[in-house]
Amino acid sequence: xxxxxxxxxxxxxxxxxxxxxxxxxxxxxxxxxxxxxxxxxxxxxxxxxxxxxxxxxxxxxxxxxxxxxxxxxxxxxxxxx
Numbered sequence: 001x002x003x004x005x006x007x008x009x010x011x012x013x014x015x016x017x018x019x020x021x022x023x024x025x026x027x028x029x030x031x032x033x034x035x036x037x038x039x040x041x042x043x044x045x046x047x048x049x050x051x052x053x054x055x056x057x058x059x060x061x062x063x064x065x066x067x068x069x070x071x072x073x074x075x076x077x078x079x080x081x
Contacts, residue, residue, distance in 0.1 A: 006070050008045035013068040015043050017061040031060035 018028055025043055029036040034053055041047040042057070049057060051065075058065040 007048045009070045010048065010068055011043045011045040013070065014039075014057060014061070017063055017068065018043075021061060023061075028057065028060055032056040 014028075017023075018025065023031075025039050026036050028034075029039040032039070032053075034049075034056055038047070038049070038053070039057070042049050042053075054065050054069055058068055061068070
């Protein structure tokens with residue numbers, strides 16, 4: 001099944017922030033405390049991270065979660081912040 005557009009966009013955002021910080025997927029996974037395979041799936045738009053994982057990734061990247069989440073989850077995160 002092909003990735004849905006928002007999941008793909010979120011993956012592109014994660015990749016862009018990694019590139020800006022000169023981080024590999026493995027680096028990001030270590031910093032966030034998330035499995036490298038999971039981060040790979042998120043970056044390639046295969047899966048969407050949970051809110052908790054998204055927050056870990058955002059913190060590891062030094063950006064707000066809303067900067068990498070472009071769907072209803074970002075609205076939910078804004079409400080809970």
